[in-house]
Amino acid sequence: MADVESELKSLGVIQGLRMVQNLEPLLGRLRQAACDRDRSGNRRLFFDHVCALILLSFFNPAIKSLRDLQAASGLPRVCRKLGCNKTSLGSLSEALRVFDPELLVEIIQELLAQIPDSPAADPRLKELRHIPTAVDGTLLRQLPLITQACYNSRKDQGWKLHTHFEILRGIPTLARVTDASGRGAASEKAVLKSSLQADRCYIKDRGFEDFSLFNEIVAARSSYVCRVRNDHHFNVKETRDLTPEAAAAGVLEDAVGRMGSPKSKRIEHPHHDQRRIVVRVVEHPKRGGRRRAAATHDIVLATSLLDVPAEVIVLLYRYRWLIELFFRWLKCVLDARHLLSNDQGGIQIQMYCALIACLLIQLVCPFKPNQWTFKLLCLYQAGWATEEDLLEHLRERQAAAKKQP
Numbered sequence: 366m367a368d369v370e371s372e373l374k375s376l377g378v379i380q381g382l383r384m385v386q387n388l389e390p391l392l393g394r395l396r397q398a399a400c401d402r403d404r405s406g407n408r409r410l411f412f413d414h415v416c417a418l419i420l421l422s423f424f425n426p427a428i429k430s431l432r433d434l435q436a437a438s439g440l441p442r443v444c445r446k447l448g449c450n451k452t453s454l455g456s457l458s459e460a461l462r463v464f465d466p467e468l469l470v471e472i473i474q475e476l477l478a479q480i481p482d483s484p485a486a487d488p489r490l491k492e493l494r495h496i497p498t499a500v501d502g503t504l505l506r507q508l509p510l511i512t513q514a515c516y517n518s519r520k521d522q523g524w525k526l527h528t529h530f531e532i533l534r535g536i537p538t539l540a541r542v543t544d545a546s547g548r549g550a551a552s553e554k555a556v557l558k559s560s561l562q563a564d565r566c567y568i569k570d571r572g573f574e575d576f577s578l579f580n581e582i583v584a585a586r587s588s589y590v591c592r593v594r595n596d597h598h599f600n601v602k603e604t605r606d607l608t609p610e611a612a613a614a615g616v617l618e619d620a621v622g623r624m625g626s627p628k629s630k631r632i633e634h635p636h637h638d639q640r641r642i643v644v645r646v647v648e649h650p651k652r653g654g655r656r657r658a659a660a661t662h663d664i665v666l667a668t669s670l671l672d673v674p675a676e677v678i679v680l681l682y683r684y685r686w687l688i689e690l691f692f693r694w695l696k697c698v699l700d701a702r703h704l705l706s707n708d709q710g711g712i713q714i715q716m717y718c719a720l721i722a723c724l725l726i727q728l729v730c731p732f733k734p735n736q737w738t739f740k741l742l743c744l745y746q747a748g749w750a751t752e753e754d755l756l757e758h759l760r761e762r763q764a765a766a767k768k769q770p
Contacts, residue, residue: 391472392416399463410456412464414449419718423699424746431705461711469717476724482533495566495588497532499688502553527556530688542713554578561585568685577633590668590681598626599641614676618643642666
């Protein structure tokens with residue numbers, strides 16, 4: 366067993382394994398949350414118990430609903446390992462509305478600080494002054510259908526998860542739940558404005574195209590790469606010559622100037638110089654339904670990065686698709702699309718716990734995990750797989766990561 370542990374340590378995963386097994390000290394900080402409400406002093410279900418049960422559902426695919434969690438809380442072994450007591454369905458449901466999900470942010474930040482850059486990340490991206498961060502949102506539609514059928518006043522058709530995803534480390538760093546109306550404070554642009562940080566390079570799709578948002582990102586001492594409409598007016602100050610590397614990346618045009626027509630007085634114009642990079646991309650052929658042949662078209666990228674090679678700008682935008690892969694992992698592998706609550710705070714708690722689960726997996730497997738990695742971790746936590754089985758798989762994943770260009 367000592368040899369196995371030393372090999373796990375040489376792979377850099379022994380710390381992650383211990384953290385999966387000993388998460389109680391981290392969650393123990395939540396024990397006093399909302400205890401001021403308990404005037405009679407007979408509370409038996411605490412915030413750390415709720416989070417531990419939700420994490421149990423992520424690493425045990427057989428548990429899919431709140432009723433499953435309530436039933437699992439009555440198992441003696443679950444109570445012994447998680448330190449909780451058997452709870453009722455009403456108490457568990459109320460807890461998801463009572464506890465403050467923002468208390469989990471400190472735990473998430475502590476886990477984030479322990480995750481290094483991915484060894485498979487492109488070395489050119491590590492030379493950037495700002496941290497490449499993809500931003501996007503995804504719909505969470507699995508609400509109780511009876512509620513929507515009885516109360517037709519809900520027009521947003523569910524909830525939306527807004528996420529920031531660090532490209533170099535391959536991890537989510539922020540998750541915020543809003544309604545899916547896309548209006549007001551629930552719009553993607555408004556959520557990003559309220560969560561801007563310094564020294565970030567925000568990589569965005571066309572839904573984030575907004576001149577005032579561009580100005581606020583620069584004012585926050587960050588930068589951006591955003592796909593914009595092809596027909597935007599652009600006041601050219603300088604046209605740059607294309608290098609062979611830029612031409613090989615599909616760049617057709619690289620110009621410096623500012624977006625926005627001078628005739629438009631009702632909208633806020635960019636207060637900083639921008640680059641307009643036109644890229645020719647090849648669409649992948651459709652694999653299902655009515656198939657079509659591969660085609661090419663041009664996309665336009667707007668960025669505040671004036672001193673970064675054009676091919677690196679194109680590379681940054683291509684890496685934006687990592688956040689789409691994360692959404693697929695979150696919904697299809699972790700199965701977080703099955704919501705445990707119809708309350709925004711309860712859904713936020715579930716999404717924060719999903720982030721914690723993702724970070725724990727990343728600590729165990731610092732190179733890119735696959736679906737079998739997650740399933741093997743579930744079997745390991747359940748006692749069906751041994752450390753030797755897990756070590757053999759991690760060796761294979763490490764070898765595959767080294768072969769990637």
